[in-house]
Amino acid sequence: MGRTAGYGAYAARRLGYGVVLVVGITLVAFVLTHLVPSNPALVYAGLHPNPAQIARARQILGLDKPLYMQYLLFLRGLATGAWGISITTHGSVFQNVMTFLPPTLELVFFATLESMVLGVLLGVWASERPDGVADVAVRVLGAGLVSMPAFWLALLLQIVFFGQLHLLPLTGEYGGAYVLTARTITGFPLLDAALSHQWGLVGDELRHLVLPSLALAAYSIGLVARMTRATMLDALGTDYIRLAVANGVRRRRIYFRYALKNAIAPTLTVLGLTFAYSLTGDFFVEQIFFWNGLGSYSVHAIDNLDIAAVMGVLVVVSLAYTVVNLAVDLIRALFDPRLLVE
């Protein structure tokens, strides 16, 4: 009944919104960074530059052109990977970003996985008996996780699991023993370790991932758990679930097939929204855990008013945010066909 056509049109519409969003974000970011009262050419040209050196630096950085030209050039460069030159690393911003992005993506991937699995399980568990022991426990835990700042939780986790229990490593992506053997193939540390069959390194990296990913995921875990609980209870109270119960559908099927499918769409939306939060949380978490990713790179870039680098990071982050929310919309519509009707 016209479902595939409906889905195609829906996907195209979402994609259109995504493109508009990215362009808008680059524009805003560009304008904002150019309002910062600073002179990047001075920073680029080094200590005590003479006027000729400054002029040369302005030329290299393209700062002598009109603003709209700078933006158009920036957009063209964006598409071709010419993202400008970082005034702190003196290298290509695109190269920098491609180097620092993969470790961050691995971290965010695990954090998202944790919020999805733990959040949904906790939420379903709590919904089984409203006001029961599990429900109260999950609600208290959820409120705690949602209201605890990422950096605070990060420090707490370090104190408990490293300081007290000696169970997990304090910082870094892997232990010092692997410095010489770790290879770079794709740039994704965990993937590279697996590709080069260094299973010891894989295990070590996973151990290093536990604390930062949990610190990053905490907020979403709490939010997803609360959301899942609420939407499960809503779903379980609907006429159609009550009819399924009346018609003798088994309890387990009711929970994990019926109610969960009804509850998953709003939960996905929450995951998409908390993704933005994870990215800002990532800045703190990477600093605290000495994680060599985009967060650390950005903090450094901001410290040094490295406009090109900040712009690069902004573009990547907004792109990632747009892609994730686009994916959420597309997946949601698979679970709930009503979304195709607008």
Added chain:
Amino acid sequence: MGVSQPVLAVRDLSVQLEGRAGTLNLLDRVALTVARGEVVAVVGETGSGKTLTGMAALGFFPARARVQGSVRVDGVELVPPTPQALAAVRGRRVAVVPQNPSTALNPVFTVGQQLGELLLTHRRLRSLRERREAALSLLREVELPRPAALLNAYPHELSGGMQQRVLIAMALACEPELVVADEPTTALDATTQAQILRLVLRLRAERGLALLWITHDLGVAAHLADRVVVLYAGKVMEDGPVAAVLGSPRHPYTRAVIDSLPGGGRRVRDIRSLPGDLPSPAALPAGCRFHPRCPMRFDPCAGTEPLLRLVGDGHAVACHRYDAPSTTAGGAPLP
């Protein structure tokens, strides 16, 4: 297990809730019987306890309610509703056609998936092809056009009448002995309603289904039912063959309802139009709970509660006018 064992036997069913306003007497010693293949209509004003009675046949009672008496389906006792009894009854022996078709279908599953779930649960059709075949034949049985396309349709793509037919097909998928239908045509327009009633009559004749049909529409009851049970404020007022209850009603409440209807009392329609108010379950009148509104009340009515008494073949009435002559000094049977 005798041949004559009824599908549904409700005996002295009382449901009470402790509320802030005191005890709510939602159902009071309700009794009703549905024999195999029989259609029993439960009629009453909104709030009279029709839905509570119908849901009791599936072992649904309000949370924290005090439930007394007995509800037996095929001899399986549902008071108290043990998991085993519920598993033996819900879907297996009794299925439901709910009131509001637009909210009773799960919006995120196709018609085929929702039928398939019940076919898997109750007919143990493990292969997708078997379920598809069975679902198709059910959709044809409820006279839905283009059944193959319908299998992949989502509920929001169907009209109200089609949704109700799908819900009837879902009830049939369970292969129950009794279907509880709670005002299943109220949300539909008159034409669609008439079509659904025709369909139900046909299915009933073909499958020998027993029906507990809940309605406030006396016209529907007259059209469909073998027997009618009249509820008033959680209590059975009159119970008997449809011709007797609607043709020559004995209880003053039933009479008042029929007389108050437009068309001179013979064109029976909607019970909602009766003047006056249903008493609240928190403050039921003493004696006969209908006495404040009753045009026929006399001495004993405000003091003692009338019990159901047989006044004809399978026809019972709860009214002091029909008490045995020795106990009804001053009261004379109605003409």
